[in-house]
Amino acid sequence: MATSAPPSASVEARVEGRRPTLEELKERKARSRQRGQRTGELMTLSLGPQHPSTHGVYRAELDLDGEVIVAVRPEIGNLHRGVEKLCEHRTYHQIIPLTDRLDYLSAFAMNHGFCEAVEKLMGVEVPPRGRYIRTIAHELCRIANHIMWLGIHVMDLGTQTFFCITFRDREYILDLFEMLTGARLTHSFARIGGVAKDLPDDFDYRCRKVIDFIPKRVAEYERIIKYNRIYHKRTKGVGIFTAEDCYAWRVTGPALRAAGVARDLRKDEPYAAYDEVEFEVAVEYNADVYDRFLVRMKEIRESCKIIRQCLDRLPGGPFLARDAAHSLPLKKDVLRSAPAMIQDFYHVFHGPHAPKGEVYRAIEVPKGEMGVYIRSEGGPRPTRVRFTTPSFYHGQAVPALCEGEMIADFVAIFASVDVVLGDCDR
Amino acid sequence: MSAGGGAERPLPASLLAADRAVLDRFGARILERIEAFGELTYCVAPGDWTEVLSFLKDSPEGAFDQLDCLLGDHLPEREDRPLAVVVHLVSHAHGHRLRVKTALAEGQGLPTLTGLWPSAGFDEREAWEMFGILFEGHPDLRRLLTTDDFEGHPLRKDFPLQGTVGGRIRIDLRGKI
Secondary structure: OOOOOOOOHHHHHOOOOOOOOHHHHHHHHHHHOOOOOOOOOEEEEEEOOOOHHHOOOOEEEEEEEOOEEEEEEEEOOOOOOOHHHHHOOOOHHHHHHHHHOOOOOOHHHHHHHHHHHHHHHHOOOOOHHHHHHHHHHHHHHHHHHHHHHHHHHHHHOOOHHHHHHHHHHHHHHHHHHHHHHOOOOOOOOEEOOEEOOOOOOOHHHHHHHHHHHHHHHHHHHHHHHHOOHHHHHHHOOOOOOOHHHHHHHOOOOHHHHOOOOOOOHHHHOOOOOOOOOOOOOOOOOOOOHHHHHHHHHHHHHHHHHHHHHHHHHOOOOOOEOOOOOOOOOOHHHHOOOHHHHHHHHHHHHHOOOEEEEEEEEEEEEOOEEEEEEEEEEEEOOOOEEEEEOHHHHHHHHHHHHHOOOEHHHHHHHHHHOOOOHHHHHO | OOOOOOOOOOOOHHHHHHHHHHHHHHHHHEEEEEEEOOEEEEEEOHHHHHHHHHHHHHOOOOOOOEEEEEEEEEOOOOOOOOEEEEEEEEOOOOOOEEEEEEEEOOOOEEEOOOOOOOOHHHHHHHHHHHHOOEEEOOOOOOOOOOOOOOOOOOOOOOOOOOOOOOOOOOHHHOOOO
């Protein structure tokens, strides 16, 4: 069965530097999904849950017709830990470490999302320094996540060495996090009303060194990947998912921005210090795997810009709200002053006071939009918490993304929407 | 601080326009309209569920093109209708958000939203396994996050936090539960 190489019509149809219309994208999508010879004979392939390209314990049952994927049945839940049930039995402070374990590759973003929701519920105002430190940590986390994503994505496409390069660069960010929070992966750094610690003394110097270095590395990645013909063949015109599809399947983040939608909650519903810094929303228009890569590379550069601005303008003052009813006291005060000690006892043994009501707060985490729903009946514990995590919906959208595509493209497409199973299964 | 921080936050103008359109169209069928924390919430009867949500999706004032999340909830203190389904909608055209809720009796079904927003599929499967809320017309209502032989609905308030339910993976039950 010597099938001639599929004419990569979709690749040639892509005109660089021109925005395709929605009709063109749809036509490209349809053409891309008519590649490959079909034999009419179905074979079922079970991919995962321990397949290296499934980024965790994601299992997909693929129905294959020749090399064409006819149907995908995603199976998730192998990493379910019942976080939402646990939240109902813990105080708001105690939930923060649980959120680290949702998306363990961008742990601070998860802390941040939860704290933003709690602050909305309790009406806590975060002091400016706290907001800036949060922005710095969140953007560091975005850089680390995207670099990690790139390494794994390219490794899925068969390049082992590149993975080591990106992992080395991610270490610099993790070193910064270690310096800032004391932990490399699960930081539990955000607090209700601010952050846990102030910036260490030489953080400014070391952080600037890293964010000067990272854009150079991104240029290096692009030198290796962006103009690599093999990478082009594997990704251009593959896995096209238009803006309409993204809305329907709630695919958010870089995958949505690669479809030409300038949607970024950092701009649209600003939180932390994002309305005080200047940055561009990274947008690309071809809605394929290649453009998702371009969006992420642009985002790394923008993140470096944001961090630099935050370091330049870092305001003084407290980094944690002086709000006795909702925030923990500073550790250094607890053993020295009676009110701080009382506040500490109150928060550790009782918990912060939340009013009755329900809130929903969504923020832009590296993988997409993460929402937190909290229903409170008053008191120190939430009554119902729901984490609306991007990977959950991205994992669900895999059938819509992959059906009709070739089996060899499955790993490329699956990786391009960035699914982390801790985030997906909660 | 009893009202929370955002009680006085105003709603965006586009959302108020959508709000007027909905109230004109449905009137008293919106059982309750809550404005708190800068968010707008409608409570509707389960019978109006699909109609209200499809109106919200299709009306030009609303234009809620994305379902941000659908979740189940359990309120045991509300004895006649202990279950709830909460939906959060987003409009990319206007940039506003809305919450719609409905209350359900034990065993009462709710029409699926997968026809309006396909992304409701996993959410409804999760709400079904965690709370036992039946979604009528759902294409694939199976357990999603727990094992196939798991018994009970773990996010209900009367479900214990610790204990041994299920525990073994039974392949023979696959697809039947």
